[in-house]
């Protein structure tokens with residue numbers, strides 16, 4: 537695929553936390569971005585993108601589109617060579633997982649990719665999947681072949697009742713590969729980030745769950761301690777670069793684990809303590825597993841004993857060598873990512 541900067545690119549969910557950094561990268565590169573958002577009239581949700589567009593050589597055009605409305609992306613995708621499909625609800629507590637998570641994730645993916653099938657200019661589609669489509673619980677990383685997650689692994693244990701967000705991402709990525717494998721006009725590449733942190737361009741309006749955990753760290757929710765719950769962490773700016781490379785690098789193919797650091801909640805909190813520990817009630821010790829088993833299910837219904845057993849004090853490990861080797865993506869340090877995340881909250885009055 538030869539990049540033609542005169543052709544527009546479409547980004548779905550363009551005003552989101554992850555997508556905003558990708559749109560910035562594309563605008564800086566001089567592209568015309570077709571930004572598909574639910575309601576372009578809500579200008580406060582995309583003012584940060586307009587500000588970037590003003591300072592760069594790129595252009596941004598907004599299109600109203602909803603994942604659940606068939607044909608909704610027809611106008612935005614017109615003439616595009618590359619499509620970045622990032623839109624998908626990232627909410628952990630929902631009333632109706634089918635309606636609130638699975639339908640928009642799966643039907644939305646089908647909607648966007650079927651539209652690509654009807655648009656001859658499309659040569660590549662990048663779908664924002666997730667490590668959640670690769671694993672369900674931290675214990676799955678230990679049990680994976682070679683003791684770490686690779687692109688070969690799929691989440692086989694999430695369900696509508698257990699970690700439904702992860703289930704929605706697994707089903708959506710499977711749907712994407714099913715549609716991609718049934719045609720030969722465009723190539724599919726998926727970016728599978730772990731827990732995304734780092735500064736938010738849309739700090740004033742973000743609803744991404746990425747900031748929920750950070751807020752809880754800063755507001756004293758974890759004052760008595762944070763669990764050593766195994767997770768991967770990656771910087772949002774590096775996730776944007778991963779998408780950019782997935783869209784335009786000749787070598788891009790298949791799935792890409794996009795995760796920089798194998799870590800846990802307690803270590804994340806510890807990284808904030810030196811700079812912010814005096815002013816904010818950050819957790820200073822690790823919560824013992826036995827205590828979590830006792831109180832966890834009372835505090836939060838998602839914190840079942842089975843969940844705690846499979847995730848707390850369990851090391852999380854993923855192999856990120858494919859994206860470094862094939863796409864040349866490099867990752868920021870853990871300290872930089874964590875500090876910049878917390879600083880975003882302070883600067884924007886989020887805590």
Ligand SMILES: NC(=O)c1ccc[n+]([C@@H]2O[C@H](COP(=O)([O-])OP(=O)(O)OC[C@H]3O[C@@H](n4cnc5c(N)ncnc54)[C@H](OP(=O)(O)O)[C@@H]3O)[C@@H](O)[C@H]2O)c1
Nearest residue numbers: 549552553554574602603622623624625666729731732744
């Ligand atoms: N943040 C993470 O840690 C993480 C990790 C791995 C993968 N991901 C994936 O990254 C992508 C972006 O997530 P994010 O963290 O940036 O969250 P976000 O800021 O909440 O972005 C989600 C986007 O999806 C859009 N959306 C939701 N439902 C929609 C619908 N029915 N129709 C059209 N658009 C809809 C939202 O639009 P509105 O602004 O109108 O609500 C928003 O732009 C998602 O696919 C998510 O699964 C995130």
